[in-house]
Amino acid sequence: MARKAGSHAEITGPKVREAALRLFAQYGFAAVSMRQIAREVGVQAGALYTYTTDKQALLFDLMHDHMGDVLAGIAAMPDGSPGERLEWIVRYHIGYNLTHKDGVFINYMELRNLEPENRKVISALRRRYEDAVEAVLVDGQEKGVFQIPDTRLATMAVIAMLNGVNTWYREGGRLSQDRVERIYWNMVRRAVKGA
């Protein structure tokens, strides 16, 4: 095992994760075997266990890193008015999701396949993202620039609306990403403002 901890593991580790992410997204976690992941990477099934404890640990790591990445992104939100920050969130969320489709998909779909302790951790990270979005809505509400009947529901509504983009957006389609971001921002902006 010590032998594997060098450059070998550094190269193969990410490959294992990439293969697992791709296969989980395509077939679903429960349908993919460690053997299948090993075949995809081009190593023996036994070799995988030098990189991960088991398939559950692999899923948890993928979801955990995805959420870590998402949270690092929103933590870098520039200062600005509530409106400016909400527009930034709309663009960040759409842009991030469109470049991490498999990660987004398994993070939504495979929560049910996490063991309870793991699920608690991922749900808490997800909640932190929701809280970061809600903080902007609450700030806008307190400053009187937003009129929102329920900031928690508005948070969930905005996130769901933005997540939806991944289900229909195709690169090179009718609309550029920037145009999509502007149209969504337009709708979100009006949804949180007074009638």
Add this chain to the structure above:
Amino acid sequence: MARKAGSHAEITGPKVREAALRLFAQYGFAAVSMRQIAREVGVQAGALYTYTTDKQALLFDLMHDHMGDVLAGIAAMPDGSPGERLEWIVRYHIGYNLTHKDGVFINYMELRNLEPENRKVISALRRRYEDAVEAVLVDGQEKGVFQIPDTRLATMAVIAMLNGVNTWYREGGRLSQDRVERIYWNMVRRAVKGA
């Protein structure tokens, strides 16, 4: 086989479908075997094939019936102004989804596991639902009561926003279903109206 076509099939058929829906939603289509569905229903695996050709046909039937049900619902939309019809859609969509959680979940998640011909059929039905929603937005736009930069994107945004309710709503939670419907209608109404 003729013997099975009587009351036996009438009782077991729906049970097979209910079991398949529940198991697909819980573990994912690819991870569930016909044997597992048979065990859940309490029949021999071979007996399932008197009710369905194979697992793919079972998935297709479930998704097809779900969409048929959804479309029958929206076809019953009462007449009214664009605003009244859009409010009706918001309430119908949330109410339907909350009472058909497994069906909604597999219809979103398992499209990728349908064979190409089947996927085409389901996608076309889904498109018909989107078209019915968009027709209301277009009507409101033409009558000057809605101001929407892109009615197709607004349709997708509204549907995604409403679908999101299923991910967090719990019966007996902080908010009644009626209150949730009203808050979502409030946000949708403002999103489609002028700034």
